[in-house]
Amino acid sequence: MKPDSLIYVAGHRGLVGSAIVRRLGAAGFTNLLLRTHQETDLANQASVEQLFADHRPEYVFLAAARVGGILANDTRPAEFLKENLAIQTNVIDAAYRHGTRKLLFLGSSCIYPKNAPQPMREDCLLTGPLEPTNEWYAIAKIAGLKMCQAYRRQYGFNAISAMPTNLYGPGDNFNLKGSHVLPALICKFHEAREQGACEAEIWGTGTPHREFLHVDDLADACLFLMERYDGEHWVNVGSGSEISISELVSLVAGIIGYRGAVRFNTAMPDGTSRKLLDISKLRALGWNPTIPLESGIQQTYNWYLQHRDSLRI
Numbered sequence: 001m002k003p004d005s006l007i008y009v010a011g012h013r014g015l016v017g018s019a020i021v022r023r024l025g026a027a028g029f030t031n032l033l034l035r036t037h038q039e040t041d042l043a044n045q046a047s048v049e050q051l052f053a054d055h056r057p058e059y060v061f062l063a064a065a066r067v068g069g070i071l072a073n074d075t076r077p078a079e080f081l082k083e084n085l086a087i088q089t090n091v092i093d094a095a096y097r098h099g100t101r102k103l104l105f106l107g108s109s110c111i112y113p114k115n116a117p118q119p120m121r122e123d124c125l126l127t128g129p130l131e132p133t134n135e136w137y138a139i140a141k142i143a144g145l146k147m148c149q150a151y152r153r154q155y156g157f158n159a160i161s162a163m164p165t166n167l168y169g170p171g172d173n174f175n176l177k178g179s180h181v182l183p184a185l186i187c188k189f190h191e192a193r194e195q196g197a198c199e200a201e202i203w204g205t206g207t208p209h210r211e212f213l214h215v216d217d218l219a220d221a222c223l224f225l226m227e228r229y230d231g232e233h234w235v236n237v238g239s240g241s242e243i244s245i246s247e248l249v250s251l252v253a254g255i256i257g258y259r260g261a262v263r264f265n266t267a268m269p270d271g272t273s274r275k276l277l278d279i280s281k282l283r284a285l286g287w288n289p290t291i292p293l294e295s296g297i298q299q300t301y302n303w304y305l306q307h308r309d310s311l312r313i
Helices: 015-026 043-056 069-074 078-099 131-157 181-195 215-228 243-256 280-285 293-310
Strands: 008-010 059-062 101-108 159-164 164-168 199-203 212-214 235-238 260-265
Touching: 008 015, 015 215, 043 078, 043 280, 059 078, 059 212, 069 078, 078 101, 078 131, 078 159, 101 215, 131 159, 159 215, 164 181, 164 215, 164 293, 181 199, 181 243, 181 293, 199 243, 212 215, 212 293, 215 235, 215 243, 215 280, 235 280, 243 260, 243 293
Parallel strands: 008 059, 059 101, 101 159, 159 235, 164 212, 199 260
Antiparallel strands: none
């Protein structure tokens, strides 16, 4: 990409999109095409068609998606399937037809089977059943990366896909009705400390293991791949390390300063027992994460404190 290339970041207000915008700015890319949902409804084909016909961006980062944690996925499966299919179909097709040079599609590690061998390699896709609590989102994301492959094979469109692990960082969703585990823990422990609560409830048993990647590391990997990777197959993006939920609970509680008890509600779902990505392919290309989990959580909590009054919690 050249410094003056027109770059469209779809979903620039979200966790991932805003991080990509920050990373592009730091790298000297200033010719960015950014549109809110009110300006361009990505689930609406005509709206997306108008955007690409008017501006013809050279590069596209497709970070827009309907996302959420276990509760949101489990209670709104139709929304997660329909909206994600519509967004990615509209954007990928319009990008191809209007001459975009390259598109990067953001998938998710939930595309891999529930009982996939750990750490999960890219080639374990479609080798077993998905995790039931988020299979609708996973199916949509699988369709997106396969669409990128199909447009490459049939039309020669340079579309690549990156599969990130669990993400966190500034701009995350702290609404307990739709948030992922790490921002949910930050919100719960902060409120418990502020209210002087003697106990905080955490869903599940605490035994599952999860991998976490700071969103600024993901943004750096996305720019790296956009500039240096042109392969047909998707690339895992993760931190390469994992932590149990119970260990994460202790870490977050310590950072926030919550000293009360923790009660694990074992009647609530755990999700997949272990989910660690094999990132050897990305490391072989020359990229590695740089933000340690503890300092990343501290940074995220600082952001939460600064923006809490404006968040819909």
